Amino acid sequence: MLKVGITGGIGSGKTTVCKVFETLGIPVFYADTVAKELMVTDSILIAGVKSAFGAASYSPNGILNNKHIANIVFNNKTELEKLNSLVHPAVFRAFDTWEKEMPQSVPYTLKEAALLFESGSYKMCDKNILVTAPLNLKLARVMQRDGVTEAQVQARMDKQFTDEQKAKMADYFIDNTEKSSVILQVLDLHQQFLSL
Ligand SMILES: CC(C)(COP(=O)(O)OP(=O)(O)OC[C@H]1O[C@@H](n2cnc3c(N)ncnc32)[C@H](O)[C@@H]1O)[C@@H](O)C(=O)NCCC(=O)NCCS
Numbered sequence: 116m117l118k119v120g121i122t123g124g125i126g127s128g129k130t131t132v133c134k135v136f137e138t139l140g141i142p143v144f145y146a147d148t149v150a151k152e153l154m155v156t157d158s159i160l161i162a163g164v165k166s167a168f169g170a171a172s173y174s175p176n177g178i179l180n181n182k183h184i185a186n187i188v189f190n191n192k193t194e195l196e197k198l199n200s201l202v203h204p205a206v207f208r209a210f211d212t213w214e215k216e217m218p219q220s221v222p223y224t225l226k227e228a229a230l231l232f233e234s235g236s237y238k239m240c241d242k243n244i245l246v247t248a249p250l251n252l253k254l255a256r257v258m259q260r261d262g263v264t265e266a267q268v269q270a271r272m273d274k275q276f277t278d279e280q281k282a283k284m285a286d287y288f289i290d291n292t293e294k295s296s297v298i299l300q301v302l303d304l305h306q307q308f309l310s311l
């Protein structure tokens with residue numbers, strides 16, 4: 116079955132775009148959501164995170180201390196690589212299992228991941244889409260959505276490939292400046308994937 120990867124910088128709107136594909140009946144694997152679930156359910160991962168970032172990484176009842184980990188990893192490249200090397204293999208395994216369970220009637224699947232290119236997981240997809248939006252719009256969207264400062268969003272952007280780097284690895288592009296034009300772009304790609 117055709118596997119399509121979809122990514123975009125923080126605030127580009129990749130999740131929003133995926134919701135449009137879902138309305139067309141396309142199953143979407145949300146890698147970032149699965150990663151978050153695994154962070155609190157996968158015992159090997161939990162042990163690795165505690166050992167790398169300290170017992171303060173979880174509350175006594177097992178809730179992830181996002182702020183603690185974000186403070187460490189988004190301010191230190193080595194620490195971020197450590198986190199990624201713990202999380203990514205677990206997410207790859209979860210995607211494989213999910214994909215294998217898809218019924219034959221599904222025409223193609225989407226894998227949405229913030230770090231599709233950075234993690235190398237785009238190589239496991241047949242085609243890859245990059246969602247783009249102007250920088251100022253991305254900053255404003257995330258500041259509004261998460262109630263964070265511009266500097267905090269910028270710190271995460273700096274840890275991701277630039278759109279220019281990602282564009283070299285992408286097969287298709289969706290410009291998510293306006294919602295109305297996104298729907299038409301998704302319909303167009305959907306038709307193309309059905310005929311591949
Ligand atoms: C580091 C953590 C605790 C920060 O939590 P927080 O609630 O502050 O952020 P959240 O998870 O909502 O992420 C928001 C956005 O930040 C960016 N981001 C998150 N993790 C990363 C990363 N490892 N590298 C670069 N950017 C990242 C993405 O654009 C993401 O969509 C959290 O992201 C986490 O548990 N990360 C491990 C799983 C993971 O790597 N997920 C992302 C890639 S699969």
Ligand SMILES: Nc1ncnc2c1ncn2[C@@H]1O[C@H](COP(=O)(O)OP(=O)(O)OP(=O)(O)O)[C@@H](O)[C@H]1O
Nearest residue numbers: 124125126127128129130131256260291292293294
């Ligand atoms: N075309 C659009 N018009 C208006 N608002 C939008 C549009 N696209 C996305 N948004 C809003 O911008 C915010 C970021 O979008 P979304 O969560 O889809 O981005 P993302 O790329 O998945 O971000 P992240 O990397 O942080 O997970 C959301 O609050 C969303 O509702």
